[in-house]
Amino acid sequence: MATTRLGEAEVHTVGELPAVGSAAPEFTLTNGDFADVTKTPGKRTILDIFPTISTGVCQAGVRAFAKLAPGLDNTEIIAVSQDLPLAVANYCGAEGIEGLIVGSAFRSGFGTDYGITMADGNWRGLLARSVVVIDTDGTVLHTQLTPAIGTEPDYEAAVAVLR
Template sequence: MATVTLKGNEIHTIGSLPAKGSPAPDFTLTKSDLSSASLGDYAGKKVVLNIFPSVDTGTCAQSVRQFNQEAAELENTAVLCISKDLPFAQARFCGAEGIDKVEMLSDFRDGSFGEAYGLTFADGPLQPLHSRCVVVIDESGRVVYSEQVAETVEEPNYKAALEALVDA
């Protein structure tokens, strides 16, 4: 169980993020067209998992914009933005914002992604949404970087994630 805060109030997640060097847990998430996507679909690519509670909040929306602008410029890299938002809401946001270099994926069906990565809120007002995290996976499927943002309303460390991506 990890401890983070939401506007200074302590909340917990159900587990801990996968350790650096460990194999990234597989997942099945839902695309905006309601088809499924799994980690295996991105085999041979570097993968950035930008995980957040809801695209309908300012900080979450900014993380999608930032990764759309920065990480999506890198070669052989997939940037996956993951929340429990319905795929329709994710698609609406991307259309309104002109977001076209990242892929939005939803864990709305069963929450298994949040469970596998240990990042689902276990308590607090955002339970059972995802905590704000970034996980970078190399071409061989190993975790090379992970960050669980300590204060939920703050943005992730984009620079550190991008540097890990370049070094992977």
């Protein structure tokens, strides 16, 4: 179990992020067309994980990773939340955001498998803000659970492992 904060409240997750150097758990998410999304074999993957696209910080994270995407060779960025896939896809479309994949976890055990479902607090059941970077062979290169849900992740640390 890991700990982050939601406002002033301490919040626990159901587990821990996968360890750097370990094999990333396989996942199946749902995109804006309700099709399955999995890690593309042979590509590096950044999982931008957040509670809901309805908050400014979550929106900022999606925009920031989308801006970084063109400079990252052989890398896909998947925006992961418990939101319905239409919500994130509609937000990205309305904002002109391109370069990332919508990946809703609403049908899957992703949050449990990655240890980042919030187990308590007002937002229990949503995903805690975090980042996981996975290499082409499925090895975890980097993880970060932000110290607070309202804190943006360290974008530079996430992409630095890919350079």
